[in-house]
Amino acid sequence: MQKKIKQVSVFARNEPGRIKKITEVLADENINIRAITIASGDDYGVVKLLVSDPLKACRALKKEGLSVALNEVIAVQMEDKPGGLCKILKIFTENKINIEDAYGFVIKSGEVAVLVINIANIEEGIKILSSQDVRLLTEEDLYRL
Amino acid sequence: MPVKEKDIEFLEREKLEEIQLSRFKEVVKRVYKSSPFYKRVFKNEGISPDDIRSVGDIKFLPFTTKEDLRENFPFGFLTLPLNRIVRVHTSTGTTGKPKAIFFSKKDIDEAAKLVARCMKMTGARPGDVFQNMMSYGLFTGGLMFHYGAEKLGVLVIPAGAGNTEKQIELMKDFKTTILHITPSYALYLADVLEERGIDPKKELCLRIMYLGAEPYSQKTREKIESIYGVSAFNCYGLSEMNGPGVGFECPAKDGIHIWEDNYILEVVDPLTGRSLPEGEEGELVLTTINREAMPVLRYRTGDVAFIYSKECECGRTHRKISFIKGRTDDMFIVRGVNVFPSEVERILMNTPEVARNYQIVLEREKSLDVMKIRVEIKRRFFDGSLEHLKALEERIKSKIKSELMVTPRVELLEPGTLPRTTGKSRRVIDKRKL
Numbered sequence: 279m280q281k282k283i284k285q286v287s288v289f290a291r292n293e294p295g296r297i298k299k300i301t302e303v304l305a306d307e308n309i310n311i312r313a314i315t316i317a318s319g320d321d322y323g324v325v326k327l328l329v330s331d332p333l334k335a336c337r338a339l340k341k342e343g344l345s346v347a348l349n350e351v352i353a354v355q356m357e358d359k360p361g362g363l364c365k366i367l368k369i370f371t372e373n374k375i376n377i378e379d380a381y382g383f384v385i386k387s388g389e390v391a392v393l394v395i396n397i398a399n400i401e402e403g404i405k406i407l408s409s410q411d412v413r414l415l416t417e418e419d420l421y422r423l
Numbered sequence: 424m425p426v427k428e429k430d431i432e433f434l435e436r437e438k439l440e441e442i443q444l445s446r447f448k449e450v451v452k453r454v455y456k457s458s459p460f461y462k463r464v465f466k467n468e469g470i471s472p473d474d475i476r477s478v479g480d481i482k483f484l485p486f487t488t489k490e491d492l493r494e495n496f497p498f499g500f501l502t503l504p505l506n507r508i509v510r511v512h513t514s515t516g517t518t519g520k521p522k523a524i525f526f527s528k529k530d531i532d533e534a535a536k537l538v539a540r541c542m543k544m545t546g547a548r549p550g551d552v553f554q555n556m557m558s559y560g561l562f563t564g565g566l567m568f569h570y571g572a573e574k575l576g577v578l579v580i581p582a583g584a585g586n587t588e589k590q591i592e593l594m595k596d597f598k599t600t601i602l603h604i605t606p607s608y609a610l611y612l613a614d615v616l617e618e619r620g621i622d623p624k625k626e627l628c629l630r631i632m633y634l635g636a637e638p639y640s641q642k643t644r645e646k647i648e649s650i651y652g653v654s655a656f657n658c659y660g661l662s663e664m665n666g667p668g669v670g671f672e673c674p675a676k677d678g679i680h681i682w683e684d685n686y687i688l689e690v691v692d693p694l695t696g697r698s699l700p701e702g703e704e705g706e707l708v709l710t711t712i713n714r715e716a717m718p719v720l721r722y723r724t725g726d727v728a729f730i731y732s733k734e735c736e737c738g739r740t741h742r743k744i745s746f747i748k749g750r751t752d753d754m755f756i757v758r759g760v761n762v763f764p765s766e767v768e769r770i771l772m773n774t775p776e777v778a779r780n781y782q783i784v785l786e787r788e789k790s791l792d793v794m795k796i797r798v799e800i801k802r803r804f805f806d807g808s809l810e811h812l813k814a815l816e817e818r819i820k821s822k823i824k825s826e827l828m829v830t831p832r833v834e835l836l837e838p839g840t841l842p843r844t845t846g847k848s849r850r851v852i853d854k855r856k857l
Contacts (some may be wrong), residue, residue, distance in 0.1 A: 287807030287839055289800070317809040319816075319836040324809045343839050345800065347807035 284332035289345035355413040446712035455503035514662035527716040534665040538571020541671035549576035563666025610790035624652035636759035678743030693751040701732035776804040
């Protein structure tokens with residue numbers, strides 16, 4: 279089973295209307311956005327998206343002239359309650375894995391939340407997490423849950 | 424009979440022109456005999472030193488351009504063996520290679536004498552404390568002025584450029600009376616002094632300022648004079664002609680005297696190369712007639728100005744030029760440093776991630792010049808990582824800094840952001856006001 283998730287990253291100037299443009303393209307293609315986060319520099323940033331069809335999203339955005347990249351990330355299921363995130367991070371700390379980028383979102387309030395993380399060695403991360411009592415989500419899971 | 428230094432500024436025109444002619448003949452003989460570049464040029468043009476009978480005959484000599492200096496880099500202009508050369512300065516060129524200017528011991532001494540003459544003309548005397556806020560190093564502005572100030576006999580503080588806190592401390596500790604500074608830094612320094620609650624008129628001992636290395640207006644000068652309570656003078660120079668001290672304002676502050684015992688002054692039509700009469704604006708062309716290691720004849724400075732036709736009220740006989748009105752090429756100046764857009768372009772185009780389109784925006788922030796370089800990044804180099812973009816930004820920044828000596832601000836752009844232009848000049852947007 280594919281435990282890695284494809285994340286769509288878009289290079290965007292830091293000015294009004296840029297993110298709207300991206301979401302417009304996705305809406306026109308009938309692509310659903312599960313999560314969005316922005317890493318911002320001063321003049322420009324990177325918009326990161328988890329979407330229902332990453333490859334299609336990528337093609338559509340490229341066609342509009344945007345600079346797009348597909349990256350692999352891990353999505354970990356958490357309990358939506360106090361300590362949920364801490365439990366996951368404990369595993370990373372114990373295994374001395376540095377998180378380069380992370381964001382989270384709730385799928386079912388009070389029940390299921392998702393932590394999306396990017397680490398240097400994804401394969402190793404998956405191995406460690408799989409050996410623990412942690413559920414890694416597939417792309418299908420993200421939209422089924 | 425040699426004329427004493429103290430008499431030279433007021434020498435009758437006739438005698439000054441006699442000196443010019445004899446030095447001009449000398450220098451033509453010299454380059455004809457020893458300069459590999461001019462030997463070739465004179466031969467091609469069929470000119471012999473004996474053809475020179477008056478200073479006016481200079482118009483029969485071909486121009487020397489910055490391309491000539493670059494193509495004959497580094498030693499092609501020398502008329503002395505290397506064991507007689509004691510210093511080299513460089514300035515940025517247009518296509519990678521800098522221009523190198525060499526000096527013998529005598530050349531350094533003569534250049535220093537001119538700076539000392541300028542300083543004396545503005546009222547500087549032994550007992551003054553001179554803080555030199557120009558960069559030392561390859562740039563002539565710092566070192567040449569330093570040597571001139573020592574020659575005059577003032578106390579020199581070789582502070583160099585930047586480091587504002589230290590500059591203020593030095594001015595206070597040593598009771599600095601004279602500054603050599605770029606006009607933009609003078610305005611910035613004024614802001615910092617105000618923030619610190621220091622009134623330069625009351626708490627500093629400044630009385631004279633030399634403003635150079637950047638074009639500026641009378642209005643800026645007046646502003647600086649009123650903030651600091653000083654008398655400010657415009658100095659004109661360029662590395663190819665020794666650096667500072669080529670010309671200077673006298674207390675009349677109406678035009679810049681060019682020292683005609685050291686230079687032959689011409690203004691030409693930049694397109695046709697035809698000599699223009701006094702009063703008509705054109706490109707300044709200068710000839711060194713008192714430099715032995717590396718004489719340069721009819722150098723196209725790229726600076727636009729005109730020659731005053733009326734005599735100066737101060738009585739000095741050396742003719743004056745106006746403030747520099749602009750450039751004949753696309754060179755611009757940022758924080759006292761000359762920058763050619765083609766140089767920026769070369770560095771950008773050697774960076775594989777950079778697409779073809781870029782823009783240079785010049786702005787003034789808190790009185791300081793900012794050069795912002797906006798570049799489009801090729802799509803395929805985007806890998807989704809902000810860190811990689813930041814690293815690329817840093818790489819471009821440090822490359823430009825190390826090659827052009829100006830630290831830019833770099834803005835990465837998505838492809839297609841910038842308007843497509845055809846001309847190179849439209850890539851430079853100068854929002855600064857003189």
